Amino acid sequence: MRCKTMSIVPALSIALQAGVPILTWGPPGVGKTATITSLAETLELPLEVVIASIREPADFSGLPVVGEAGVYLEPPAWAHRLVRAGKGVLFLDELSTAPPAVQSALLRVVLERAVGDLTLPGSVSVVASANPPEQAVGGWDLSPPLANRFCHLYWSLDTQGWIDGMIHGWSISHLARLPQGWEDAVTAKQGLLASFIRHRPHLLLQVPNDESQAGRAWPSPRSWVMAARLLAAADSVTAEDDVAAALLAGCIGEGACLEFLAWRKDLDLPDPEEILADPTRLKLPDRGDQSFAILTAVITAATGRLTKERWAAAWLVLALAAEQGKKDVAAVAAKKLAAARRPEFPLPQKELREFVPLLQQGGLM
Structure with missing residues (x-):
């Protein structure tokens, strides 16, 4: 662009x-x-x-x-x-x-x-x-x-x-x-981009075959990390859409950029703070990539400003996600949430039940 x-x-x-x-x-x-x-x-x-x-x-x-x-x-x-x-x-x-x-x-x-x-x-x-x-x-x-x-x-x-x-x-x-x-x-932007790559894994790394194009912008694990940093910076100053798009395309190339922007526009993600305030309102969509993006955003928001109340609310969100048939998606977020636990935070026995074997296997319990 x-x-x-x-x-x-x-x-x-x-x-x-x-x-x-x-x-x-x-x-x-x-x-x-x-x-x-x-x-x-x-x-x-x-x-x-x-x-x-x-x-x-x-x-x-x-x-x-x-x-x-x-x-x-x-x-x-x-x-x-x-x-x-x-x-x-x-x-x-x-x-x-x-x-x-x-x-x-x-x-x-x-x-x-x-x-x-x-x-x-x-x-x-x-x-x-x-x-x-x-x-x-x-x-x-x-x-x-x-x-x-x-x-x-x-x-x-x-x-x-x-x-x-x-x-x-x-x-x-x-x-x-x-x-x-x-x-x-x-971190929130990294979670969003990770959700996209989970949906489009072939875009994680695409080294162009043409030498001249390989000397320009193309997607790699490194350039996606740079893109997350620039998206966060652009949002912090409420940059125009074309400026943010130019920064994103400058890291991962125009093709991957257009796919991501179309995917993000179609997501229609809820505010993670509203979900943490009232987890019972959670209703995950059928699409796995949307569910993954929502749960990633919620856990990122919770761990970014972690309190005992937000810790408990985040586990309730994951438990409700498992009840709604999204246990596999919730399990990924559960590992990140468990790793952020502080010693004074109690383990929510009821909400944690679904994820105990996974967390024990990962050495987080």
């Missing part, structure tokens, strides 16, 4: 603040570098620009240096500056013209933020930009391992937005900031 030039900024801002590596694709001259520079300034983050195409592998994997304790991998100066700042943006420009050896050296930088023997702070975000190989001098397709570490965002020129910017200026001062505690919702 392609973002218009002026509407890509909210998606970039959300991903940058969420700490998910971003790769922006677009032809030369559309403002990728200028936009990322302005974003860093607006968010008050130090920016280090590294042109990947003119670097050597040692610039990212570290230069071997002999010291008193042996050989260590000395990182470049830009890495030391980011560590001293404690936060910032590492901007890898011209990534599609970086040769394969440099791309390999970038694998740990992008995923683990490790540069030589130095680890960048967790508050340092990694952003890259690339021109499509056919539009880059000496361009290379991205290797699948490197491509799958990014959320890919695509630029589509918005003529009217450019005209407005030329006349009135390009201001990005009104960016939505992620609120404190937004990460608390990540």
Whole structure:
């Protein structure tokens, strides 16, 4: 899903603040570098620009240096500056013209933020930009391992937005900031995506056969985890639907994204807090994927803010689910709920009866 030039900024801002590596694709001259520079300034983050195409592998994997304790991998100066700042943006420009050896050296930088023997702070975000190989001098397709570490965002020129910017200026001062505690919702999004994969297991991993497509966004266990984080971040600022869709497609690809969005729209899930408030109102649908999603959402909500009352209500929900013929689905949620138990919480003997053998087998009782 392609973002218009002026509407890509909210998606970039959300991903940058969420700490998910971003790769922006677009032809030369559309403002990728200028936009990322302005974003860093607006968010008050130090920016280090590294042109990947003119670097050597040692610039990212570290230069071997002999010291008193042996050989260590000395990182470049830009890495030391980011560590001293404690936060910032590492901007890898011209990534599609970086040769394969440099791309390999970038694998740990992008995923683990490790540069030589130095680890960048967790508050340092990694952003890259690339021109499509056919539009880059000496361009290379991205290797699948490197491509799958990014959320890919695509630029589509918005003529009217450019005209407005030329006349009135390009201001990005009104960016939505992620609120404190937004990460608390990540677990719920993980549960939702897990429910979808249970319904569409073939979408968990789909490595494209075509080399050029393997260098873009495609679904993998890693990219689904990134998608959950970005969905939570987007919801925390009430992002527009097209922004959330662009972030999701940027992680798992457009095909998997469209299937998930259609599935989620068809779910019509009840509010898990309403079910916890009155478990007797629970009536699960016939569809197994809907039931799984509902129970996962309820248990995630209960364990996210666990009290003795919510603990008891959650077990009652699972017991009622078993009575309604959904014991197998409820059993998965029961393991998660049992693992969250606190020592002072009593075991609900009646509601727990259906799940005792399973929990004993798993070492949870």
